Amino acid sequence: MENELFMNAGASSHPPVMTSPSSSSAMLNWVSMETQPVDPSLSCNLFWEKSTEQSIFHSALSSLVSSPTPSNSNFSGGENVVIRELIGRLSNIGDIYGTPASNGNVSGSCYATPMSSPTPGRMMVTKTTTPITEFSGDPGFAERAARFSCFGSRSFNGRTNSPFPINNEQPVAINEKKPRISSSPALKPLVSHVPAGESSGEYSRKRIANSKQNSPSTVSPSKEIEEKEDSDPKRCKKSEGNGDKTKSIDPYKDYIHVRARRGQATDSHSLAERVRREKISERMKLLQDLVPGCNKVTGKALMLDEIINYVQSLQRQVEFLSMKLSSVNTRLDFNMDALLSKDIFPSSNNLMHHQQVLQLDSSAETLLGDHHNNNLQLNPDISSNNIINPLETSETRSFISHLPTLAHFTDSISQYSTFSEDDLTSIIHMGFSQNRLHELNHGSSNQVPSHMKAEL
């Protein structure tokens, strides 16, 4: 992924590409972040060290990708070349830097010096590509780079792929290199050789040298790498190579087996870190489906903000509705409280009950017709569920007593094919209609109340 960005920056040397100056400026910013003496590999390593914070990297990369306006005036041509060399090393495209490579030695001497000591031979061949070994020589760098490539690949895949059409007009060399540099794993094969040590360093060197030399001995390994890259362009690769492991969650064992992905460090901490991050992203996706309007939002931070807002709004809604309920219930509360205090003598209470019931039923009258049928339907089924309480003749009392019979009620719910919100309101109104029917059958015996209750 970074390779594409760098490649674009590098490719800009011939035809101007929008992203190149911004990327080089960003690179410059990164490099300037370091107070160390200018040593390309070292500075880059330090950069990687200091910017382990994903957020910084994220913002840096986003500035890389999103800012199209060049800030050429900021740096001289020499720095441009220096940066291009750096980019070239990382992207392993020696061909592109054919022309500027010669210039690189002039002002990029700072880069040249450390290169000269370990790998003089290769320096001749690919001035821009040799120090990759030095990059890869730093295991920490490898780990972090891999981590960054992993992290960024998801969010940058879309963006990094877009510059490709721009570069299609570029020299053929770039297109040839395309298969070698897929979104994230381009860096990985370079980095994957790190844990294996010196031998792998040579492996990567051979690969890099292949671009210029085409030596027969190195063709096969480089091709292998290419194939590997091609076959596994996605982020979640499981492959042969150094220290590969796959992730599987075994519910029967106590711990999770994790396999390090290709090109990543096998450090236990980083593995656990990666597992944890994957878990979190998994759950974020789950939450995304739950929270409405979260599909458009990308990025963990914004989505989490959305989720938090949603939870807050739901809690506020609960509070608001409880307020409303309390206000609506004042009448009922009063009635019920008054009635409950005088439940000993049902006969004397009936008059009062009627008065109160009337208040209740005025609200239910409109729906009585609808629910009458429902009541009749339930009669035959729940006739056995008689909760006879002769003392409880008050309508509101029966209303309350209806509530404990909700257990039976839920059995009858199965009668209703769909339990929609309308049904719920109908249930509430049934409670009222019970009272109404009770009033109508006022003169009848106690069978009625129990019958009414059974109807529920």
Add this chain to the structure above:
Amino acid sequence: MASADKLINTDVPEKDVFALHFLQSLSNLKTQNPLNSPAKSIDRVRKIKKAAYVSMARAAGGTSRLWSRALLRRAAKDDNKSVRFSRRKRKVTWKISSKRRKSNNQRAPVVEEAAERLRNLVPGGGGMETSKLMEETAHYIKCLSMQVKVMQCLVDGLSQK
């Protein structure tokens, strides 16, 4: 993510379970205060709200969820009651996860900031790791939305004229 859904269970009971629990708690509320109806409406509101949360926690699965457990414990503490928790096998205790949390500095700070805010919102979030917290949040959101629907229906039903 079909595979993820099998691993992360965020099933929530049907609406009628929530309705049942809420109505029961409401009736209990009313039977509890027969003589002295709270003069201040705020108290009544608070009681109803508390009843709503408690009934939601019960409907959602009682003590099988971390947030519901914390909610019930909080409510019981207010009433000076004790909550009975059934013994069940737990893989990770809350204390361990919080200890582990302190030792890890490399967590993405962006995520952790939001997780902190979420912890304040979701009951029982203080002792959970971020990934577990998100699970609980998902379940909590589902239950909350269900409870809101139930309450809305109730209010509509009662206020209709």
